[in-house]
Amino acid sequence: MGERTNHGDVLLRVRDLRTYFYTRWGVVKAVDGVSFDLHRGETLGIVGESGSGKSVTVLSIMRLIPSPPGRIVGGEVLLDGENLLALDEGEMQKVRGKRIALILQDPMTSLNPVFTIGDQVMEAIRIHQKLPSRKALVERAVEVLKQVRIPAAETRLRDYPHQLSGGMRQRVVGAIGISCQPQVLIADEPTTSLDATIQAQYLRLLKTIQQETGLSIIFITHDFGIVAKMCDTVAVMYAGRIVEKGDVRQIFNRPAHPYTQALLASVPKLEEDVERLYSIPGQPPVLHDLPPGCPFAPRCAYAYDRCKVEYPPTVEVEQGHTAACWKLV
Numbered sequence: 001m002g003e004r005t006n007h008g009d010v011l012l013r014v015r016d017l018r019t020y021f022y023t024r025w026g027v028v029k030a031v032d033g034v035s036f037d038l039h040r041g042e043t044l045g046i047v048g049e050s051g052s053g054k055s056v057t058v059l060s061i062m063r064l065i066p067s068p069p070g071r072i073v074g075g076e077v078l079l080d081g082e083n084l085l086a087l088d089e090g091e092m093q094k095v096r097g098k099r100i101a102l103i104l105q106d107p108m109t110s111l112n113p114v115f116t117i118g119d120q121v122m123e124a125i126r127i128h129q130k131l132p133s134r135k136a137l138v139e140r141a142v143e144v145l146k147q148v149r150i151p152a153a154e155t156r157l158r159d160y161p162h163q164l165s166g167g168m169r170q171r172v173v174g175a176i177g178i179s180c181q182p183q184v185l186i187a188d189e190p191t192t193s194l195d196a197t198i199q200a201q202y203l204r205l206l207k208t209i210q211q212e213t214g215l216s217i218i219f220i221t222h223d224f225g226i227v228a229k230m231c232d233t234v235a236v237m238y239a240g241r242i243v244e245k246g247d248v249r250q251i252f253n254r255p256a257h258p259y260t261q262a263l264l265a266s267v268p269k270l271e272e273d274v275e276r277l278y279s280i281p282g283q284p285p286v287l288h289d290l291p292p293g294c295p296f297a298p299r300c301a302y303a304y305d306r307c308k309v310e311y312p313p314t315v316e317v318e319q320g321h322t323a324a325c326w327k328l329v
């Protein structure tokens, strides 16, 4: 492995990332100039309506964009100073799971129903770690399941996914994620299919594991309640770009972008009412046919002439808090 540059405490630096899909309707600019830093031990939340480019952003970081139709057409993803976009597939496989782990949206489909929990946890470990014996592998699998608080882990190894509760299955997916002690854990909406109590337990568990290991986390969610509990910093995405970024208190107390303000205003009072989140008037834009200017302008109460013709620059509204909106210029 080559020398890694030391970037202070920035672990993952994404610069001007662009991922496009070349479809028969046109070029879908799913991610169009995304930049952010993730520090060691930091939890970054990515929020935004459906289709805003959250998953494509993290799939690009993992280099898991289906191609065709997708292609990462620009930017850098620096992990400890090393540009992942420049690695060949063999080198990238050593990064996936080992240094960056991705927990997918739906924990039910992330587990294979025909293999036992033990097989699946051990397979994840075996890919990245050379353990001297089968016994050592089983011991490590038990240890990982205990880390995610699966009771009677030794016997659970022999169970199939359908024999576990939803919450336990989710923790197994979490266990697979952390089994190789990654530096970055990316969780793409891991809790939507679970009830609120189980969600809360799972999130507390992730936080505990983070405190134990110093892991950095990227958390993609529709739920601002989760952001408030889990995240240190927040990036708000709209139409393939980050429109506002800051620490969690700045975003909640002083949202600067009209889109963020609308998102926060639309948060339902009952936490479990996930389906009705984000009832902002108007539709998200069609990404293969973006109008010039700010794509939020047609839905924005503050939009004026300039917003419709020119994309706004990103402005620092206070230290560490940026937003891209003409009314802030």
Ligand SMILES: Nc1ncnc2c1ncn2[C@@H]1O[C@H](COP(=O)(O)OP(=O)(O)OP(=O)(O)O)[C@@H](O)[C@H]1O
Residues within 6 Å of the ligand: 021, 023, 028, 030, 048, 049, 050, 051, 052, 053, 054, 055, 056, 057, 066, 069, 070, 287
């Ligand atoms: N394989 C693909 N082919 C064409 N377009 C795609 C493909 N994958 C994603 N896209 C498009 O990229 C855009 C961003 O999708 P993405 O999955 O990142 O949204 P998201 O913010 O994760 O939404 P959600 O909250 O619903 O998960 C969408 O317009 C989507 O249609």
Ligand SMILES: [Mg+2]
Residues within 6 Å of the ligand: 054, 055, 056, 188
């Ligand atoms: Mg998604």
